Amino acid sequence: VAKSYNYYPSADCKPEEGIVYLALGLGKYIVDGAVGYAFCPEKPKTPLFGTPKDYMNNAQTKFYALNLKTIFNFANFNEENTLEKLDIGIAKKHGVLDKIASTYVPQDDQIYPGVYEEGYLVLDFGPIIKYDELPIAKAIKLLLQISQISLGYPVEIEFAINIPKEENKQAELFILQVRSMVPFEKKIDVDINKVSREKMLIYSENALGNGIHKNIKDVVYVDRNSFDLSNSTQVADQIKKINTKLMDQNRSYILIGPGRWGSTDPWLGIPVIWSDIAGVKVIVETPYKDKYIDPSQGSHFFHDMIASQVLYLITKKEGDIKWDWFKKQKIIEETEFIKHIETQKPLKTIVDGKIGRGIILK
Known part of the structure; x- marks a missing residue:
């Protein structure tokens, strides 16, 4: 997946320089928000870690492949029945990693392109990205530029690359889908710098979107005192039920909780799918027990969030949320891990997409 605008820029990369996510195997791995290899198409050799x-710690370790034994057995027309999630070692045995993997040698604390017996396998696409064995970065950069000019907005491209093992055959780049992202310039200009911190219930220096959501009185948040990541799947089910009730009443809400929202890994956050929280208008990502988990950009969840004009705020410090204020609000529903509260007056969420900051005001 390639995006011409990066909402979570790092290193020396700028938001408008975009971001690309690569993974071995079928695209479901990236779509579901799992860890893949990321690079900036403008500066492909700039390390993001x-x-x-x-x-090594953030490299891909699993991949999705098509199980040919089940290809004609579509139970309930669910395509996932034909997929297998395999260990990266299987791909090594098939000899498909030579051009896309490197080896980490702990004695040198260095990563060397290629697959070697001594050291640890790192799927970093180094040979084709960092060492230009294939002009993938240049091709994707050009595609992003052409697509953005054609559509007039920042774009997201889903693509696939076929790299043959035979040296005499050329690699192939397939464009699967091109779609526009919500344009910032169509939104409301806001100036967060003019707002006093005393008026803020939540403050974020890493926010997604641009504009204002107001007249929201319902807040659903994960109780950080009782929650543990081992309960994240149970929490997702509880949130789904509350979401259904609120949607039936046509009531938008703010959702607050730890780690990655929409992660397929329950140890990284709450594994909701978009339909589980479809009534949400503002999502707040908080640290988990003082541990900051890098935000996810799983393509479909991310795109659904943008298409629904959901504002997304990421907090990093204890003081970024005034928890005591939320605890004093009227409780509508409460479970072991979730609290649904209603504020006396509507809350106002403001996100300035140009500087990536967001706030929630009472």
Whole structure:
């Protein structure tokens, strides 16, 4: 997946320089928000992680493949019945990693392109991205530029790359889908710098979207005192039920909770799918027990959020949320891990997409 605008820029990369996510196997891996390899198409050799060891710890370890034994057995027409999630070692045995993997050597604390017996396998696409064995970065950069000019808005491209093992055959780049992202310039201009911190219930220096949501009185939040990531699947079910009730009453709400929203890994956040929280207008991502989990950009969840004009705020510090204020509000429904509250007056959420900051005001 490639995006011409990066809502979570890092290193020396700028938001308008875009972001690309690569993964071995079928695209479901990236679509579901799992960890893949990310790079900036404008600066493909710029590392987005701090150290070689960070690359190893964040590298892809599983991949999706088509199970040919079940290809004619579509139970309930569910395509996932034909997929297998396999260990990256299987791909190594098939000899498909030579051009896309590197090896981390702990003695040197370095990553070397290619697959070697000594060291640890790192799927970083180094040979084709960092060492230009294939002009993938240049091709995707050009596609993003052409698509954005054609549509007039920032774009997202889903693509596939076929790299043959035979040296005499050319690699192939397939464009699967091109779609526009919600244009910032069509939104409301806001100036968060003029708002006093005393008036803020929530403050975020890493926010997605641009504009204002107001007249929201319902807040659903995960109780950080009782919640543990081992309960994240149970929490997702509870949120789904509350979401259904609120949608039946045509009431939008603010959702607050730890880790990655929409993650397929329950140990990284709450594994909701978009239909589970379709009535939400504002999502707030909080740290988990003082541990900051990098936000996810799973393509379909991310795109649904943008298409629904949901504002997304990420908090990093304890003082970014005034929890004591939320605890004093009227409780509509309460479970072991979830609280649904209603505020006396509507809350106002403002996100300035140009500087990536967001606030919620009482």
